[in-house]
Amino acid sequence: MFRSLNIYKVVVTLINMKILKEKSREYNGKPYFKYKINIPEDILKEAGFKEGDELDAEVKKGEVRLRRK
Numbered sequence: 014m015f016r017s018l019n020i021y022k023v024v025v026t027l028i029n030m031k032i033l034k035e036k037s038r039e040y041n042g043k044p045y046f047k048y049k050i051n052i053p054e055d056i057l058k059e060a061g062f063k064e065g066d067e068l069d070a071e072v073k074k075g076e077v078r079l080r081r082k
Contacts, residue, residue: 028053 037047071078
């Protein structure tokens with residue numbers, strides 16, 4: 014007897030992104046910085062994010078996961 018096998022194709026897209034450091038202000042001679050990541054538009058669309066969405070971040074060692082609030 015043959016059993017049916019469910020075979021799933023998993024597609025993983027790896028996109029290289031960089032963390033950007035930007036000086037946001039200086040106070041009493043001390044600089045303060047923001048860190049930004051530019052996320053490609055197709056990745057945002059696939060995740061269902063749009064401009065202006067508020068996001069929560071879940072942080073684990075070596076990993077940051079973003080979710081819509």
